[in-house]
Amino acid sequence: MPGRLVKADDVGRELKRLLAADLADAGAGLADVGRPREARIHTARRRLKRARSLLRVFGPYLGADHARRRAALRETAAELSRTRDLDVMAATAAALADHAPAKLRPAIAEIATRLAGEAAAAHETGTPVAAVIERLRAAERETEALAAPDDGIALFETEFGRAYKAARKAMAAARTDRTEQCFHAWRKRVKHHFHLARMARGAGTSVTGRVVGELDELGDLLGAEHDHAVLAARLLDNPMLAGDGRAADRILGLIDTRRDKLQAKALKRGRRLYADRPKTARAGLSLG
Numbered sequence: 001m002p003g004r005l006v007k008a009d010d011v012g013r014e015l016k017r018l019l020a021a022d023l024a025d026a027g028a029g030l031a032d033v034g035r036p037r038e039a040r041i042h043t044a045r046r047r048l049k050r051a052r053s054l055l056r057v058f059g060p061y062l063g064a065d066h067a068r069r070r071a072a073l074r075e076t077a078a079e080l081s082r083t084r085d086l087d088v089m090a091a092t093a094a095a096l097a098d099h100a101p102a103k104l105r106p107a108i109a110e111i112a113t114r115l116a117g118e119a120a121a122a123h124e125t126g127t128p129v130a131a132v133i134e135r136l137r138a139a140e141r142e143t144e145a146l147a148a149p150d151d152g153i154a155l156f157e158t159e160f161g162r163a164y165k166a167a168r169k170a171m172a173a174a175r176t177d178r179t180e181q182c183f184h185a186w187r188k189r190v191k192h193h194f195h196l197a198r199m200a201r202g203a204g205t206s207v208t209g210r211v212v213g214e215l216d217e218l219g220d221l222l223g224a225e226h227d228h229a230v231l232a233a234r235l236l237d238n239p240m241l242a243g244d245g246r247a248a249d250r251i252l253g254l255i256d257t258r259r260d261k262l263q264a265k266a267l268k269r270g271r272r273l274y275a276d277r278p279k280t281a282r283a284g285l286s287l288g
Helices: 011-031 037-057 065-080 084-099 102-125 129-145 152-176 180-200 209-237 245-273 278-283
Strands: none
Touching: 011 037, 011 129, 011 152, 037 065, 037 084, 037 129, 037 152, 037 180, 065 129, 084 102, 084 209, 084 245, 102 245, 152 180, 152 245, 152 278, 180 209, 180 245, 209 245
């Protein structure tokens, strides 16, 4: 079952299987020249995010080598993310027109067109895909050579508890200090928790499909909030993207309104998902 633990006696072996599979899928997806470059990079980034969550599970087992492996995957992911902001800014601007008054729509459409052009040019210069594929293959070989941990259950359950606690703490910080940085930090914690919850579903745990779905939706809300913040930062840096400063100010006000709504929705959902204390949430997960 792709991306999920299966109910098995040897959870350590299962965790190793999943990590190796995500690294292999990321590399194979990038190498598939029959697909558009943007689609290949998007798929590889998703697999890498899941692999990085899995690598956190292995942290205590890998000891001092964990930091090196995490840094290597982080650098690989960064190579694939160079054009991500431009792609997302263009798409966010295009979608923003649906929430704008008629007078602002031409200016927003112009922003979207300009950003799409920048994104296309960035894709032409391109991410060094061949080098990234080789890094992924090296990481896959390194994972295959790793002995599966004997205490896979303890490793996974411990990291699941940490992920829940960290996401809950980050939510509290975002609720108190409604800054872009706090909401972005919360998003990263939620995505890590989501990856682990998705892996656990179907492996004899109490994690339900509803919870996994709601975590995914919460991540999407926080992702949209961040995308609007990135667009606002670009417009503040270059107001002439909107044609003139007055139009830029009005669009920035519209973005602020969208962000407020997205933040409110995310906090409402988060309060429900993270209502339990961490010990209670950890007690609800049992792979044994």
